[in-house]
Amino acid sequence: MHLLRGAAGLAALLGLAPRQFAADSSAYVDKETGLTYASYTSDRGIIFRVAVPDTVPTSLVYDTVLQIVSPIAVGWAGLAWGGSMTYNPLAITWANGTHNVVITSRYAYGYYVPPVYPSSNYTVLKTGTHINATHWQITAKCTGCTKWGDDSTGVTTIDPKIQNTIAFAYSNTPVDTPADAGSSFGIHDSIGHPVFDLSVAENKNFTAAVAKLA
Template structure:
């Protein structure tokens, strides 16, 4: 356990260090939801978007919105708010058949299928979640994804004053039980660590806009 905690701390430090580099994300104004996102398009054709409120409270505890757009031939797509796999809020999404998209809140304590995370709750938004002939898309509000940690390991928070290193992963193999939000799944085929400029993802009247979706 101490080794895993040390790895998590080093990963978090490296993530903070990368804030000095140019952001990989770009601004995306979504005509469907009306939200403005910081957006990144991966080499696998998966798009990961983040929206946050404006203003952000001083305690850095606020809801966020995550939007993932993925080709059908991706088995699952994963997201890490802390820029690394362990000890931060994760989201794993996949298509269940031709008319449903599943999003599962997870947290990893090691390099195995991560269990569900009760500290971060996702609410799937009807507007912005759908499937067509080539892609699936999910849009969800997260409560508990802007600040995480504990008294032993310390706390990490999203701060739009600085660039933030996020992380994504994906697998070509589907999850074991697509209808089950708690399904297990195999290891990813690839991953990445894009740098996001969350300053461009701010949305005035955020709570009201999200509630209308």
């Protein structure tokens, strides 16, 4: 069984043109990485950005770049690619003291600490990842964040040509073991479900541009 994505999926089923809603994100050109992102800032001042290639295969399996900028006081910040806290790939990030920023791939099956998810992999990009006295920032390539599920549970994809709900969460409480990417952590303090317009985040020569940032 294949799942239809929200209003766009329902419109396709009925033979109607997909309805576009006002996006919560806006285009952002990052001078440091040279990439163009769809960018959204949360109520806590955490910035979530996604960059995509300008052309993707019909399978909708393609790499993305995720950039998160967070106040240093935030314990952890997370992004849910499918727009909910369960049954989709999660990116959970936090600062390991003043040393480095950690990103871990997770997948929640219920409202408890999500286990590590090996089907989505993050490659931290040196350009665009750093910490200062007030903020930490991570920029990472994700392989396996645009399509998940199977024929029994339903397959979900992210089509960059349409709008997509991409959820976020954060906690002011630090994770249990900051140096360990497999660390457990407490429940979020806040969540949100912004609509991202990924059509403004397309990048030409995406693969080559990202490779230069590694």
